[in-house]
Amino acid sequence: MNTVRTSAVVVGAFLSLFSSMALAAPQVPTHIAKGDVKFVDASTLVIRQISPYPGRNMTFTMRPSTEREGNLKVGETVTVRYQATADHRVATIVEVDHAKVAPQTSPSHS
Numbered sequence: 001m002n003t004v005r006t007s008a009v010v011v012g013a014f015l016s017l018f019s020s021m022a023l024a025a026p027q028v029p030t031h032i033a034k035g036d037v038k039f040v041d042a043s044t045l046v047i048r049q050i051s052p053y054p055g056r057n058m059t060f061t062m063r064p065s066t067e068r069e070g071n072l073k074v075g076e077t078v079t080v081r082y083q084a085t086a087d088h089r090v091a092t093i094v095e096v097d098h099a100k101v102a103p104q105t106s107p108s109h110s
Helices: 002-023
Strands: 030-040 044-051 057-069 077-084 089-096
Touching: 030 057, 044 077, 057 077
Parallel strands: 057 089
Antiparallel strands: 030 044, 030 077, 044 057, 077 089
């Protein structure tokens, strides 16, 4: 009876450990790049970097889950948050950077 109880405890501990490992998916680091959009469609984004490597083109895979903030079009400056895999970069968030424009004042009527 003690052998059965010990075996049950060991198996239970193993299953508990295994299930907690399966639920804790490895975290993939997120990187950030900023640049001007050179090409964009439903599945691909190409930017000419401003940072971290000015002047270089970067290509990103866009998925349906990629968050798009702003009017994403050629010529816009964007900040891209992405995850790098072995064979491509997957954009997770693409934000169009809007230049802050000073409010216009109306000319005074004297």
